[in-house]
Amino acid sequence: MSLGGLTAIRLGAVAPELVDELVVIDVTPSALQRHAEMTADQRGTVALMHGEREFPSFQAMLDVTTAAAPHREVKALRRGVFHNSRRLDNGNWTWRYDAIRSFPDFASLWDDVDALSAPITLVRGGNSGFVSDEDVAELARRATHFRGAHVVADSGHSVQSDQPRALVDILRGVLGRR
Structure with a gap:
C-alpha cells in the first residue's frame, strides 16, 4: 500500500523484467492530492507520520x-x-520508520503508469479517501493492461489490517490467474 505501491509502479516502468504483475493497494500517483484533501481523521493512522515522534x-x-x-x-x-x-x-x-515531514509530488508517476507492460490491479478500501473514482478512471485509461479495481467493504486505507481475509481472497483470484 501507499509508498510500496508507488514504488512498485516505478519499478514496473524502469525494470519491467522484474515485474510480472502488479496489485496496488489503495494508492495511485494522485496520492498527494488526495492526502491534502483529507482531514487528519480521514487519514487515520497515516496522519501519525506527521505527528509526535x-x-x-x-x-x-x-x-x-x-x-x-x-x-x-x-x-x-x-x-x-x-x-x-x-x-x-x-x-x-x-x-521505527523515518519521519515524513513532507511528501514528494507523485504525479509524475502517471507517466510510469503509461509505461507499464505488466498487468495492474487496484484494491481500494471501501471507507478510504486515498483513491477517488477519478483516480480509478485515470488508471484504467493510462494502464494498457489494467485488470480492474476491487473495493473492499468495511476497510480503510490499511486493507491488509482492516480486512485481511478479503485481501487474501482478492490476491488469490488475481495472482491465481497466472
Missing part, C-alpha cells in the same frame, strides 16, 4: 494509534505498534 510510554503511543483507528481491534493495533516502535535510551518510545 516521541512518547513517554508504549501505552501513550498505543493510545494515539487507537484514537486514529477506532474501528480496528486494540489487540491488532498493539501488535502493529509493537513491531513499528522502539524504546529509546531515555525510556521514551518512538516510531
Whole structure:
C-alpha cells in the first residue's frame, strides 16, 4: 500500500523484467492530492507520520494509534505498534520508520503508469479517501493492461489490517490467474 505501491509502479516502468504483475493497494500517483484533501481523521493512522515522534510510554503511543483507528481491534493495533516502535535510551518510545515531514509530488508517476507492460490491479478500501473514482478512471485509461479495481467493504486505507481475509481472497483470484 501507499509508498510500496508507488514504488512498485516505478519499478514496473524502469525494470519491467522484474515485474510480472502488479496489485496496488489503495494508492495511485494522485496520492498527494488526495492526502491534502483529507482531514487528519480521514487519514487515520497515516496522519501519525506527521505527528509526535516521541512518547513517554508504549501505552501513550498505543493510545494515539487507537484514537486514529477506532474501528480496528486494540489487540491488532498493539501488535502493529509493537513491531513499528522502539524504546529509546531515555525510556521514551518512538516510531521505527523515518519521519515524513513532507511528501514528494507523485504525479509524475502517471507517466510510469503509461509505461507499464505488466498487468495492474487496484484494491481500494471501501471507507478510504486515498483513491477517488477519478483516480480509478485515470488508471484504467493510462494502464494498457489494467485488470480492474476491487473495493473492499468495511476497510480503510490499511486493507491488509482492516480486512485481511478479503485481501487474501482478492490476491488469490488475481495472482491465481497466472
